[in-house]
Amino acid sequence: MDFAFLIKRLARAFGVDIRAYRPARSEAARLARMLEHHRIDTVLDVGANTGQFARHLRSIGYRGRIICFDPLSQAHAALIEIARRDPALIVAPRQALGEETGEIEINVSANLESSSLLRVSDAHLQAEPRVRTVAVEKVPLNRLDDAALCYLSPGNRVFLKIDVQGYELPVLHGAQGILQQVCGLQLELSLHPLYDGEPLFREVIDTVETLGFTLHDLNPCFSDDATGRTYQVDGVFFRTE
Template identity: 30%
Template sequence: MKRVLLKIMDALVRPFDARVVRNDSDEFRMKSALRRIVGHGVEIDTVIDIGASDGKWSLEAMEFFPGKRFFAVEPLTERETALENLKRTRSNFDYELCVAGEIDGGAATLNVAADLDGSTVGGTGGTARRVTVRTVDAMVAENGLEGPFLLKFDTHGYELPILSGAKETLLRTNLIIMETYNFNFTDRALRFHETCFHMEKLGFRCYDLACPMLRVHDRAFWQVDMFFCRSDSKIFAYRQYA
């Protein structure tokens, strides 16, 4: 009966370019993946949210890391009010308005999209804006942030410069959540398999994923959030399926 109802509901929404899917797709929601971090027993003391937008992801993650410090990095001044409100109501939260990158005190050109969410360093379209660059290592030192760290990237192809400016922090990082892509949409952007290869060189392996997305243009696979833990994690000691 349940299958019949699902088929009927699916037929009703198909004309609107939508589908009804089974509940097991919930396994690929961000909250489900964050819950699995806790289940794996990965030790985290500080979460650094790079490309934090208005802080909603940090707020969601606080449910799974209660009492841990959260530090957000966001280049858009348009997001400051939301971040300041979050700082005012959450004593464990702080932020800095800048681009995370490779050279501390430098500057980068941010292409600001009309919807803000699609803004990209070194991208195309939108309105160009010069923004101060800070390294993750410098911000960690200045703010007294302590590991082990969880680093979350929502940085639209600018991951390599950020990683270059986080060498010391990576030594004390247990987990990285990184938005990865299936297209080289900027000169710096890596495709997801290239990201995995680079992360393995840094000592991290992908063990989970969340939020796969299809692009609007043709419904081709566009991006997915990959979860990387240290290559020597106990997760990889067990090699069987069941």
């Protein structure tokens, strides 16, 4: 029997999956190359949570500015702590983002990162019980083209990452005033409704394409461990050349 196969089988018995690592083909390497190729100097991290994406960017070598937006009190406090150690990371005032201004309630999930302005679906709860709502916070609601304007200069080349649990399109609709500076996008795309009323994969891609962007990469980010079904992927888009 193949020795490599035996090692893999033994590792899986301990919950470890061993695979050949090809750095140049990894998701992280692809994103790093795309940011460099498109000369990105500013990242707008909408739905920054506790800074997971910002830390990922630093780990793949991106050293430009990161502007973080998050409405949750606990997550916002964590971002401020990170910013104290990273002078190129800026934390915007605590707020939710959409296509209107005012005030709105956000459903805080048990795992924090699945918190949403929308109600979590039954399918999502069944696949991951930690997305259940444990609290509700009332927060200011603003448009991104207003909230981000003070951080941008005319020459900036912007990458806009939106991870807002089903509320991606309202954020995009509220960013019309700055989209001409956005060279690339990263959005969560749901293949099955995880939040009530959220647009699905095809609708989001069609909308993004009408704004002048082309899909460059897809990466699975959430699946049901019991069934193996993929529910959500990250889509990376750049301006159509």
